[in-house]
Amino acid sequence: MSSIAAELSAPSHVRPCIVGAFVDTLDPEDSAAVKGTLGRPRTAAKIWRVLSRRGMSASTSQVRIHARRDCNCTKAGHQYDAPKEDTAA
Numbered sequence: 001m002s003s004i005a006a007e008l009s010a011p012s013h014v015r016p017c018i019v020g021a022f023v024d025t026l027d028p029e030d031s032a033a034v035k036g037t038l039g040r041p042r043t044a045a046k047i048w049r050v051l052s053r054r055g056m057s058a059s060t061s062q063v064r065i066h067a068r069r070d071c072n073c074t075k076a077g078h079q080y081d082a083p084k085e086d087t088a089a
């Protein structure tokens with residue numbers, strides 16, 4: 001899993017925030033969809049609703065902090081953006 005690779009390559013004392021850690025557990029397709037939506041303004045509440053139904057225990061504030069990239073995920077090596085398609089030119 002890519003999340004294991006990300007954790008192994010990150011400094012051991014820094015962990016992604018609860019939102020980033022949860023997104024990293026999703027299927028690649030779902031993870032990419034969440035990451036693509038997080039970059040847009042005013043989507044935190046919607047993302048929180050969708051992810052909470054799937055078991056995420058973060059609050060809307062934590063989703064907003066993650067969306068603003070004010071969390072630990074930057075230092076932990078979490079990829080905020082969905083991977084780009086190779087076909088995009």
Ligand SMILES: [Zn+2]
Pocket residue numbers: 016017018019020065066071072073074
């Ligand atoms: Zn985060």
